[in-house]
Amino acid sequence: MNERSEKGKLIVITGPSGVGKSSIVSEVRRRTDAEFSVSATTRKPRPGERDEVDYYFIDRDTFGRMVDAGEMLEWAEVFGQCYGTPAAPVLEAVSGGKKVILEIDVQGGVQVARKVPDATFILIAPPNMTELKDRLTGRGSETQQQIDKRLGEAENELRIARESGVYTHEIINDDLETAIQKVVVAINQE
Numbered sequence: 001m002n003e004r005s006e007k008g009k010l011i012v013i014t015g016p017s018g019v020g021k022s023s024i025v026s027e028v029r030r031r032t033d034a035e036f037s038v039s040a041t042t043r044k045p046r047p048g049e050r051d052e053v054d055y056y057f058i059d060r061d062t063f064g065r066m067v068d069a070g071e072m073l074e075w076a077e078v079f080g081q082c083y084g085t086p087a088a089p090v091l092e093a094v095s096g097g098k099k100v101i102l103e104i105d106v107q108g109g110v111q112v113a114r115k116v117p118d119a120t121f122i123l124i125a126p127p128n129m130t131e132l133k134d135r136l137t138g139r140g141s142e143t144q145q146q147i148d149k150r151l152g153e154a155e156n157e158l159r160i161a162r163e164s165g166v167y168t169h170e171i172i173n174d175d176l177e178t179a180i181q182k183v184v185v186a187i188n189q190e
């Protein structure tokens, strides 16, 4: 029996806000047997989001306690809110032979690389910044001020991601279907 094919795998998918990560990840989940890690966050649910499905929506005290107890595989503050990956369910699933996807920010991915260096690290990048600006504006969920802030953050995130050397797969989302297929290939590859 090929032992490698029995081994689970951790897959980190990151990229700046508005790049299309969520659309890519939800389709990738449909096309592969990978599970999705539900993160904890201190931000409030958006309309339609469900507790324990989209996120574990928790308060700052609870979040802080989980961090202090070493229960987070990684965590980061993004746009003033805390986000983190509860470690136990992810590590159990991977050691049980499952593929698990983390959709997290760039810095969180870099933390994962220190703890789980053999994970697969995928950076989703926009074709260019103008395209990203159009997407953020079209989404209509942020104010102009928030959009400008997110664009600045996006440039920063892309630079940090590239300089970290962690993200060995960089996939440009200029066509959604092509990007999805490339992510599926990267997941099934190693």
Ligand code: 5GP
Pocket (backbone or CB within 6 Å): 015, 016, 017, 039, 040, 043, 074, 075, 076, 078, 083, 084, 085, 103, 104, 105, 107, 108, 109
């Ligand atoms: P949103 O509030 O739009 O759902 O997410 C904002 C950002 O937080 C996104 O870039 C998302 O990938 C990131 N994020 C979501 N969950 C986690 C997590 O568990 N850890 C880290 N580091 N980032 C996360």
